Amino acid sequence: MTVAALMTRALRYGAIVAVAVAVVAGTIGWLTSGLPGLLGGLSGAALSAVFLGLTAVSILIAGRVTRGDPGNPAFFGIVLGVWVLKLVAFVVAAIFMRAWDAVDPVVFFWAVIAAVIGTLVGDIVALVRTRIPYASDVVLPGDPPRA
Numbered sequence: 001m002t003v004a005a006l007m008t009r010a011l012r013y014g015a016i017v018a019v020a021v022a023v024v025a026g027t028i029g030w031l032t033s034g035l036p037g038l039l040g041g042l043s044g045a046a047l048s049a050v051f052l053g054l055t056a057v058s059i060l061i062a063g064r065v066t067r068g069d070p071g072n073p074a075f076f077g078i079v080l081g082v083w084v085l086k087l088v089a090f091v092v093a094a095i096f097m098r099a100w101d102a103v104d105p106v107v108f109f110w111a112v113i114a115a116v117i118g119t120l121v122g123d124i125v126a127l128v129r130t131r132i133p134y135a136s137d138v139v140l141p142g143d144p145p146r147a
Contacts, residue, residue, distance in 0.1 A: 044111025
């Protein structure tokens with residue numbers, strides 16, 4: 001498997017975590033503070049999924065642009081550019097969410113924390129389960145024969 005397979009698996013696990021956090025946080029939010037709690041749980045899970053997914057997507061795009069050369073300056077430029085975009089978007093979202101009375105901030109906060117921790121665990125599981133050779137001329141058991 002390649003780095004693309006790792007990022008794809010991490011995105012899949014992240015999506016599963018985001019849906020689980022949305023269901024759990026939305027339900028807890030609804031039970032504790034009604035509609036604002038539901039919106040806080042759903043928006044916290046959605047915002048986390050978007051921001052955490054952008055990292056994996058930027059690595060996938062940078063890998064395709066640089067043809068798999070992580071030492072290429074364009075690779076770092078793309079990943080860093082997306083990181084700066086996420087930083088600016090986070091500040092804008094934080095200002096917007098602070099002024100939005102329809103969302104319970106406590107439920108939103110805990111949904112974001114749960115999604116971040118869950119996604120980090122998913123990334124670790126994806127890394128552990130993905131076989132990435134560190135030498136390109138080695139054929140691993142189960143790999144198709146090379147021509």
